[in-house]
Amino acid sequence: MFGGFGRPQPSSAEKIAAAEAEMDLVTDMFNKLQQACMKKCIPREYREGELNKGEGVCIDRCAAKFFDVQMKVSELLQQEAQAKGAGGGMGFGGM
Amino acid sequence: MNGPLFNPPRDGGMDGADAQTMAAVRSMQMLMESCPGKTAVSGVMGFALGGAFGLFMASMQYDTPLSTNPNAQAITSLPLRQQLKQGFRDLGSRSYSSAKNFGKVGAIFAGTECCIEGFRAKNDLKNGVLAGCITGGVLAAPAGPQAAALGCAGFAAFSLAIDSYMRRPSETD
Numbered sequence: 001m002f003g004g005f006g007r008p009q010p011s012s013a014e015k016i017a018a019a020e021a022e023m024d025l026v027t028d029m030f031n032k033l034q035q036a037c038m039k040k041c042i043p044r045e046y047r048e049g050e051l052n053k054g055e056g057v058c059i060d061r062c063a064a065k066f067f068d069v070q071m072k073v074s075e076l077l078q079q080e081a082q083a084k085g086a087g088g089g090m091g092f093g094g095m
Numbered sequence: 096m097n098g099p100l101f102n103p104p105r106d107g108g109m110d111g112a113d114a115q116t117m118a119a120v121r122s123m124q125m126l127m128e129s130c131p132g133k134t135a136v137s138g139v140m141g142f143a144l145g146g147a148f149g150l151f152m153a154s155m156q157y158d159t160p161l162s163t164n165p166n167a168q169a170i171t172s173l174p175l176r177q178q179l180k181q182g183f184r185d186l187g188s189r190s191y192s193s194a195k196n197f198g199k200v201g202a203i204f205a206g207t208e209c210c211i212e213g214f215r216a217k218n219d220l221k222n223g224v225l226a227g228c229i230t231g232g233v234l235a236a237p238a239g240p241q242a243a244a245l246g247c248a249g250f251a252a253f254s255l256a257i258d259s260y261m262r263r264p265s266e267t268d
Contacts, residue, residue, distance in 0.1 A: 030099045041216070047265075053128065053209060054218035061216060 029070070037062035130209035138202030145197025149190035157182070204230045204254070220258050227254030 010018070041058035051059070126132045173181070208226035212218060231250030235242040 027098045031097055034097065043218075047262075052212075052218045053130075054212045054216050054222075057213050058216035 033063060033066050036066065130206060130213065133209050134202050134206035137205030138198045141201025142194045142198035144201075146190050146194035148197065149193025150186060152193070153186045153189035200230060200234065203233060220255060220262070223254040223258040224251045227251040 037059050040062055041055050127136065204226050207229045208222050211222045211225050215222065227250040228247040231246035231248070232243045234250075235246030
């Protein structure tokens with residue numbers, strides 16, 4: 001994550017901070033994914049608690065598409081950053 | 096509270112079962128809800144219902160006196176036990192043919208509806224209508240294109256009526 005020359009070993013405090021940040025990112029992504037797919041796939045009126053087949057398939061596709069979009073956007077962002085900024089490592093980190 | 100590692104409590108109160116039993120139960124549920132599972136269950140239920148219905152309808156055929164039947168001479172000349180056996184065999188064959196028909200209808204309808212729902216990723220009335228049209232068309236196809244079109248329209252209308260009755264807004268809302 002820290003590209004460039006002679007990086008020092010990250011201390012434990014830094015590791016913890018990095019893990020916390022990653023956890024925040026993952027939780028944020030999870031919540032966004034859940035809200036987006038729930039809004040798209042579950043209709044406003046329903047009679048039962050279990051997912052029926054249509055909703056299940058919709059959520060599968062929604063989640064797959066979300067991840068695809070995320071990967072593509074992060075690729076584009078990296079390309080943009082490399083084209084603009086100096087030498088590697090503005091990496092937003094492949095999240 | 097929500098996170099990727101958050102496992103919501105489901106099937107409240109099944110703590111007695113161990114992980115293996117729950118996995119087996121879940122895989123059984125998934126099998127039942129899959130398209131082949133639904134097709135099979137519907138086919139079997141249709142077969143049973145069709146058998147009962149066919150038996151009922153066939154047994155009502157014996158309310159006319161036998162003397163008006165053109166085959167009466169051939170039948171009444173046999174001893175009683177043979178006559179009964181003939182009667183039961185007739186009942187059985189009619190009931191079996193009705194069972195086969197209903198079983199086919201049930202299996203084809205459930206299968207196509209499940210596939211259409213999986214394809215569209217939506218759960219609404221159109222799935223039933225399309226599945227009904229396909230079922231009616233397939234079953235009436237041997238009788239020609241007009242019969243197939245009529246069967247499609249009829250079965251689709253029937254399916255639409257039943258589905259909208261089942262999905263009507265409940266009275267307690």
